[in-house]
Amino acid sequence: MGRRVVITGIGIYSCIGKNIKEVTKSLMDGRSGIGYDPERKEMGYRSALTGILDIPNLKGDLSRRQRVSLAEEAIYAYVSTKEALDSAKIDDNFLDNNIIGMIFGNDSSAKAVMESIDKIRIKKDTTLLGSGSIFQSMNSTVTMNLSTIFRIKGINFTISAACSSGGHSIGTAYNLIKSGMQDTIICGGAQEVNPYAFGSFDGLGVFSINENEPEKASKPFDKERDGLIPSGGAATLILESLDSALERKAPILAEVIGYGFSSNGKHISAPDVDGQVRSIDMALKNAGVNPAEIDYINAHATSTPLGDECEAAAIYSIFKAFNTPVSSTKSMTGHECWMSGASEIVYSVIMMQNNFIAPNINFNKADESLSKINIIAKPFKKELNTIMSNSFGFGGTNSNLIIKKYES
Amino acid sequence: MNLNEISKITNEVLVEEFEVEEGLIIGKANFRETLDLDSLDYVDLVVFVEENFGVKLTAEDFQAVVTFDDFYNLIFIKINE
Numbered sequence: 001m002g003r004r005v006v007i008t009g010i011g012i013y014s015c016i017g018k019n020i021k022e023v024t025k026s027l028m029d030g031r032s033g034i035g036y037d038p039e040r041k042e043m044g045y046r047s048a049l050t051g052i053l054d055i056p057n058l059k060g061d062l063s064r065r066q067r068v069s070l071a072e073e074a075i076y077a078y079v080s081t082k083e084a085l086d087s088a089k090i091d092d093n094f095l096d097n098n099i100i101g102m103i104f105g106n107d108s109s110a111k112a113v114m115e116s117i118d119k120i121r122i123k124k125d126t127t128l129l130g131s132g133s134i135f136q137s138m139n140s141t142v143t144m145n146l147s148t149i150f151r152i153k154g155i156n157f158t159i160s161a162a163c164s165s166g167g168h169s170i171g172t173a174y175n176l177i178k179s180g181m182q183d184t185i186i187c188g189g190a191q192e193v194n195p196y197a198f199g200s201f202d203g204l205g206v207f208s209i210n211e212n213e214p215e216k217a218s219k220p221f222d223k224e225r226d227g228l229i230p231s232g233g234a235a236t237l238i239l240e241s242l243d244s245a246l247e248r249k250a251p252i253l254a255e256v257i258g259y260g261f262s263s264n265g266k267h268i269s270a271p272d273v274d275g276q277v278r279s280i281d282m283a284l285k286n287a288g289v290n291p292a293e294i295d296y297i298n299a300h301a302t303s304t305p306l307g308d309e310c311e312a313a314a315i316y317s318i319f320k321a322f323n324t325p326v327s328s329t330k331s332m333t334g335h336e337c338w339m340s341g342a343s344e345i346v347y348s349v350i351m352m353q354n355n356f357i358a359p360n361i362n363f364n365k366a367d368e369s370l371s372k373i374n375i376i377a378k379p380f381k382k383e384l385n386t387i388m389s390n391s392f393g394f395g396g397t398n399s400n401l402i403i404k405k406y407e408s
Numbered sequence: 409m410n411l412n413e414i415s416k417i418t419n420e421v422l423v424e425e426f427e428v429e430e431g432l433i434i435g436k437a438n439f440r441e442t443l444d445l446d447s448l449d450y451v452d453l454v455v456f457v458e459e460n461f462g463v464k465l466t467a468e469d470f471q472a473v474v475t476f477d478d479f480y481n482l483i484f485i486k487i488n489e
Contacts, residue, residue, distance in 0.1 A: 064427050068452065125464070130455045131448035 002178035006406060008250040009088025009238030010346045011080035014339075015051030015193075015231050016332050019083055024350050027358035028379055032215035032332050034229050040195050040202075047207035049217050051193055051231025051334040066149055068132030071112045071141040073190035073338075076234035077104060081146055081186060084236035089250055090184075101154030101182045103173050104142040105165025105189035107338045110196040112136035142190045142234075154182050160338075162393030163300075164261075165189055166235065167341025170401055171259035173239045183244040189342035191232030198230040204269070206304055218335075219362035220301035220328035221308050221375050228302035231334030235343035252406045254349050257386075258287025264396025271307050275398050276314035276390070283388065283400035284318075292322050293386050294402070296357055298344045300390040301328035302335045311390065312370045320372065327360035327376040341391035341399055348387045352405055355383050409461070409487055415480045417460055425456070435477040442476070463487055 010020060015033025017023035026033070035052035056079050058067055070078065085095075094100075116133045120126060135144060140158035147156045155176060161168045166189025173185035191197075201207070208227035210217035219225045245252055260283025264275035284291060297315060301308045308328075315326060329347045330336070336343050351358055357380040366375065384405070391399040415435075422428045422443065432442050443449065454465050463486040473479050 064425065065446075065448070123458075127451060127454050127464075128458055131451040 003180060004242035005174050005177045005239055005256045006242050006245050006252045007237050007254045007256060007349060007403070008240045008245050008252060009084040009090065010253060010349055011083030011087060011236040012233070012343060012346050013053070013076045013079045014233035014235070014333055014336065014343060015053045020087070020350065023347070024354065026332065027329065027347060027350060028354070028356060030332065030359040030361045030379055032218070032361065033231065034214045034218055034334050036211055036214050037195070043195050043199065045195070045199065045202045046205060047202060047209045047211065047227070049208055049211060049214050049229045051229065051233070051336070053193060053233055062149065066145070068130065069135035069145050071109045071136035071192065072194060073106060073109065073192040073232065073234060074142045074145045076232070077142045077146060077188065077190040077236065078149065080188065080234040080236040081150070084186065084238050087251070088238040090238065095151050098184065099154045099182070100152055101173070101176065101185035102143050102147050102150070102152045102156050103159060103169045103185060103187045105159045105161065105167070105169040105338050105342060106139055106142050107160040107162055107165050108192065108197055109137055109139060109141050111192055111194045112141070114196040150186070155185065161397045161399070162395055163335070163337050164341055164391040164393035164397045164399040165338040166343065167389065167391035167399030167401055168261065170237060170239065170256065170342055170345055171261065171399055174256045174259050177239055177241050184238065184240045186236060187239055187342070188234060188236035189339035190234040191337045191339035193230070193232040201230060208303060216362050218303045218331050220299065220303045220331050220360055221312065221366060221370050222363045223365045223367040225303045225305060225308060228304055228330070229334035231336050232339055233336065233343070235339055235346045237342065237345060254352055254403045255406045256401065257404045258283045258289070258402035260284070260286055260400040262398045264398070266396055269394055271310040271392055272396060273310055273313045273317070275396055276311060276392060277317055279398035279400045280314065280318055280388070280390070283402050287402040289386060289402065291319050291324070294319065294324055294388050295382070295384045296351070296387050297324055297326045298348050298387060298389040299326050299328040300392045302330055309369050311392065312373050316372045323374045325357055325374050325376045325380070325382070327357055329358050331361040331363065341389070344389045344391070345401055345403065348389055348403060352384045352387060352403070356381050357384070411480055411484050414461070414483050418480060418483070421456055421460065433476060436475050439473055439476050439479050457483060461487055
């Protein structure tokens with residue numbers, strides 16, 4: 001059985017808002033954060049579409065020593081983590097006097113790597129990379145930096161699992177707290193947003209080329225969908241044992257009740273219905289809920305022809321009798337990749353707290369294979385007690401999380 | 409480049425990038441203690457000198473640096489080697 005695990009804080013920095021308040025409004029309004037980046041076209045990208053977000057300037061917030069080691073995605077993660085800690089009412093005193101853990105999903109730090117290699121080629125001297133390069137270049141840049149900034153004393157590592165990285169980070173944190181090994185874990189996902197990060201992904205020809213209408217280009221489940229749009233930022237959640245949350249009178253935003261996972265064991269990039277179904281089934285069993293109890297599914301759906309069709313089939317095979325509402329927030333955010341499994345739990349918590357389903361914007365017409373699932377195209381008022389979120393990644397790594405409105 | 413020019417450029421960078429209070433930068437003050445330098449900071453000082461003065465310092469070069477004046481002199485000597 002294990003201990004109950006609750007979410008006591010959330011923070012977000014994404015292309016649809018720089019904090020929870022802004023993102024809540026965007027989700028309610030169905031606002032897209034997608035735009036056109038001319039630099040990508042100059043670099044030879046097939047598609048210049050991307051989530052648009054500024055890199056925050058942390059001068060004044062952090063010392064030079066702390067700042068020089070932060071890669072782009074770690075900067076985003078610092079901002080989202082600050083917001084999550086504030087929301088959880090965790091202060092410096094609590095950080096210094098408790099064994100808190102940190103797990104983030106991240107699977108690249110391409111810009112930092114590229115810039116260091118370029119400099120080595122020009123300067124022919126590795127010292128001239130500066131002291132921060134190594135700490136920016138590693139996949140664990142988020143956890144290695146934030147764990148020192150926030151004086152973390154518990155679990156401390158990064159999970160690299162492609163587009164399921166963020167989901168697995170929450171699932172792993174959930175299990176560590178449930179088992180009693182940790183009381184509180186700062187977890188989430190981060191994703192760099194720059195032309196170096198996505199060149200090889202663009203090269204696969206899976207990005208939307210609807211460049212004339214960036215805000216309408218991400219159209220998960222729509223018949224005219226022509227590919228995903230890369231995006232990013234960072235999302236942070238504070239997971240905590242219920243006992244710990246009650247003891248310190250923390251705000252309880254939701255409860256994590258289930259985690260499921262699977263590996264397809266087949267093609268490196270093609271999705272697989274069987275693998276997804278096994279992950280969903282495991283999450284439902286782990287949560288001890290029936291499919292009928294799921295009020296809403298936040299789909300992984302990225303807007304690729306094959307991926308969305310496969311996910312729709314997996315959802316239909318389990319939820320067909322219940323016409324469960326489904327939407328993909330990637331219609332607004334684009335594909336936040338390593339961050340998405342975490343950001344979509346943040347979006348789900350926001351929907352749960354505000355009793356609405358964020359729309360799957362740009363959904364006009366389903367093709368035959370998708371018409372069997374209940375896609376929510378407009379903002380929809382609904383009380384949401386239990387939500388499932390899907391994340392499926394390259395290499396066939398699948399992650400499912402189920403959260404529930406907290407009841408004492 | 410003379411010593412005055414070297415110290416002016418150096419101090420500007422130390423204030424802006426290394427976030428040292430301008431008033432603490434005094435020629436006879438202890439360089440390492442004033443800047444609160446650790447081993448990683450010395451790597452960044454090497455980068456700063458190379459980018460601004462076009463010369464390369466080594467770890468051994470810093471052994472003789474005690475004051476800010478020592479640091480300006482070190483750069484001056486390197487430039488004129």
